[in-house]
Every structure is written in C-alpha cells, then in structure tokens.
Amino acid sequence: MLYRSALRASRAFTPRLALSHSRLVSSLVFLEHKAGKLSEASLSAVTAAKTLGNDTHGLLVGTKSEIENALDRAKEIKGLSKIYLARSDSYSHSLAEALASLLASIVSAKDVSHIFAAHTAVGKNVFPRLAGLLDSSLIADIIALESSGDTFTRPIYAGNAVLTIKSSPKDSVKIVTVRSTAFDKAPVATGSAVIEDVDIITVDTPTQFVSEELTVSSRPDLASAARVVSGGRALKSKESFDTILNPLADSLGAAVGASRAAVDAGYADNSLQVGQTGKVVAPELYVAIGISGAIQHLAGMKESKMIIAINKDPDAPIFQVADVGLVADLFESVPQLVKEIGNVKV
C-alpha cells in the first residue's frame, strides 16, 4: 500500500511538471534485463527518450547479482546521465506487481516527466499496471515522438493506419512504451552515468513466480536480428521446417521466424512467431518461405529493409510487399539457394 503515498506525492508535483522544460524534470528509461543480461530493445527506448532533450536517467531493477551483471554495460550507454538501482530479491523475474509499485514511487520521488520502456513482453506487462496505479494513460508501442514531449505516433489496426495523438496535462507523467525497431539503438561505449541507489518498495504481492521454460537457440535473437528467415505452413511438417530453414538461416547468419499458421500447426515454437500477435521485426533482410502474407503477418515484418519471398502461389499477397519474389516450390528452390549462397561466399 506504500504506493498510495507515492500517488499523493505525484499529484503534488503536477504544477511543476507542467513546466516541461524545467531543469528539475527528467526522463526515466526502464532498462530491461534477463537474469542480468541487458535487453537490446531498451537501447532503442533510450534513443526515443533522448528526443526530448532533457536529462535522461536509466533504472535497473533486479536481484543484487543480476544488477551487478547488467551494470557494467548499462553504465556505458551513451546519453544516460544517471542510473538508479533498485536491488532486492523481491524483484526477481520482473513480476508486474512488484515492479509497477516501485516505478510509481520513483516517478514521483524523482520528479520524472516521462517514463519509457521497450514494448517487449516485460514492458507490456509492467507499464499498464503502472498506468493503473498512477491513473494515467498508457501510450503504447510508439514509432515516433515530438520533442515537445506530448505528441506521439503509433501504429493501430495491425499497422494498417498510423495514429498521432496529443497527451493532456491530466496525464502528469507520460507513460510510454517504444517499438524498438522504430528507433536506433543508443551506442554502448562512451557513457558516463552516475550511479544512485533508490529506496526499495516491498509490496505484499498476491502473485508468485513458479517456473519458466525458455527456448534455447544458438542463432541471433529474433527481435533484434539483422537478418530473419521465416517459414509458413507450406513447409508441411516440423521436420521439413527445420531441415529446409535452418541451413538457409545458417548460411545467412539469420534468426529463424515463423508465421502464425506454422506455429499453430506445431512446426515452430510460439516464441518464433512474427506478426501482430507475435514479434515485430525490422531487419535488413527478411526472407519469407512458404508464407502467404496475411495482414497479421505483414504487420510484424513490413518495415524490413529488403523482403524476399519464395512461394508457389503467384497470387500470394506476400509478393505485393516483397522486393524480390520467386514463384517456385520451396522444397527445391531453398536447398538450391543455400548452395548458391555457399558458392558466392567461397
């Protein structure tokens, strides 16, 4: 119940927050990590925050050892003048109940005008709860923002329309999640952030972590990979999904993705799903194999720089967005492509 007092404090700060260029006001970026490994998506959130031109601070939350692991790299992030640390065993596994209460208290105690996170599974879980605690809007999945700090652009209808909104002063703190593929990653090299511990808020949370089961992969992480090779239902089985796609992904140094149809059919794990309900990617190269190109899938990949499609059906919608399309049987053409790529590289 400690956040109640934090809430009152945040209301008291409102008049000062209205002066958005006051030097006291800062932006805060939630630096996500997994067991102490910093999330690359958070670096894009830093770049979004820097658009506002005011002091930008980072926040690391986790167990003591996790923070120890994440801090070396976090300190090097260019553009952060300060990094707050909240170290406690009660923050393991990023449970929304514990984290949102902590964030609510920091936002008011540190006079934060904007709080940013990457629009990842963690950001999407914690930030709505934070918005509920602070009785504020959530501005989700932004692809652009203006330096005034109150105008944001975000995709709606699975990316089939683009909405620009202006936030009202009633939302004294702007709570924002950032589409990481829409912003460059902040460089990690020359940072010089000051480190400061913040008070720990312990909430009697009704929810406990039980277990987790992560998909092990030696390939690049799908969300941040520069190249992605994706397969659809036309791959026909889990065996052929792997035997056809993996050599191509390996020859290109690419991550493997999948359409929802391939995931639902059991050919690929659901963590590989690209689309509105899965991951949104924007790699340099996206190779769509046996994917028809439904609206939901296109929403997850049409920002890719170069799209290549291989499909048997010349009328598949994927060819309308592909830079290069090949109408062919994937079971013949993909192995051939792997061979040709091998020849080029020799």
Next chain:
Amino acid sequence: MRPTLPSLINILVPVKRSIDYAVKIRVASDGKSVDTNVKHSMNPFDEIAVEEAIRQRDKSGEKVESITALSIGPPKAVDTIRTALAMGADTGIHITTPENTIVEPLSVAHAIKAIIERSEKEGKKFDLVLMGKQAIDDDTGATGGMLAGMLGWGQGSFASKVVIEKGGRIEVTREIDGGLEVVESKIPMVITTDLRLNEPRYASLPNIMKAKKKKIETLKPEDLGLDFTPRLETISVTEPPKRQGGGKVETVQELVAKMKEAGVL
C-alpha cells in the same frame, strides 16, 4: 453469502466490439479516424476469454458460479454481448456510449472497476476477470494491466494456460519473450488471454435462440459516476507508407544476383 471463499467463482468477461479482423481498413476522409461503416465482430482475444470462462466451468462445474459478459460501446455492442451469451455466458451488462465515441483503455478500466465495486455492494463478488490481451483496433493492450493495478489484484498477462486450483489459487502459464513463464496468484485476479489459450467455439443456432432470453442490463456511464472524456487528443490518422513490390524473378540464380546487387550477400 457463500460458505467458503474459493468454492464458487464468479467470472467477469469484458468484450469489445471492434472492426472484424479480416476487414482491410481505410482511413476516413476527415483524416482523424478510420471508416467504421464495415463489418464488426467480437475482438478475437475476447472470444478466447469467453471460451476460457466456459471451459473453466465445464472442467470444474462446482467452482464457477456465474459468467458475466460486459461491453462498453454504442447500441450495437449489444450484439457482441449476445454472442458471448450464445457461447455460454449467463448474463450481460452493457454500458452504452454514443456512436463513434472513443473510450480509452483507462476509461474502460475505470468502468470495469466500477462494475466490480457495484456488484460487491449488491453481495456478488467477482473473483476473476478474464479478458483479451489487446483489442485489434487500437492495439494498446493496456486495459487488463491498468485494471489489476487499480484494484491491487494479481495479474496473469498473455495467458496460454489457466488452472484454477483448490484453495483459491490460480496458476497461469504466460507467453514471454523467449518462452513460457508460470506464475501463481491468489484470487481475485485479472487474466489476459493470448492466442494459444484455446480455440473459441461457434455459437450453435439453438444457443443463439436461447441467448435471446438471457438478461442484459443496460447502464449509462452516468449511472456509475463515470466520465469517458478522452485524455488523448487525436491529431491525425494516416495511411502507412505504401511498400512497393519489386517484381518477380524466374530462377534461384536471378534471386541470388538480386541479393548481391542489394549488398546482402
């Protein structure tokens, strides 16, 4: 009053009427909205939530006492509630709004909270809110988390499996980046559904007929002391930049040549 806390669970399922997922949407001529004069249906994630509520009852009949479908929207949102009733929900609540008004996630969360509190005063305690993880129109994905925060309830977002256990606890398997996570919460709780939780049923004709006799309570925002004035002002709605298809090649060799040309090989 109920004899023991966990033995009988009341489930509230908020459902949204949104443009059908298969419709190719068009930006309206005012440049501030999309053309809504098209087919609408229940938000697909909400269908999954209704289905899950019904399956929980089928699985553990003695545990689920009631399933209430709630929708906030224009007069036609009542069709969405009827769909939920035809699938198997018991009663409906409709908070009416004028045509073409936007009710933001924050307002929806306040409205759901108000319904829960009003019911509690009348002696009916909701133990579980089951709702979609996001609506496919505004794609925000905030309402469930906001509601859980406002109520101080546990939350299980992006659920792909829900097990109501003895002793008033619920185990939720969540879809996270890189795999799955299992959390456990005591009731009351808010759960948001992911795609793989279940496959929603179609309402049969007899059930559609039966649903017409089920009770739907109609309320106005004022009846609950709610103000739906938006906080976010729409500046513009535009078409996304069009992507130009680059044409097709005949052979794998030509494809490789194009890749070389683009510098990806």
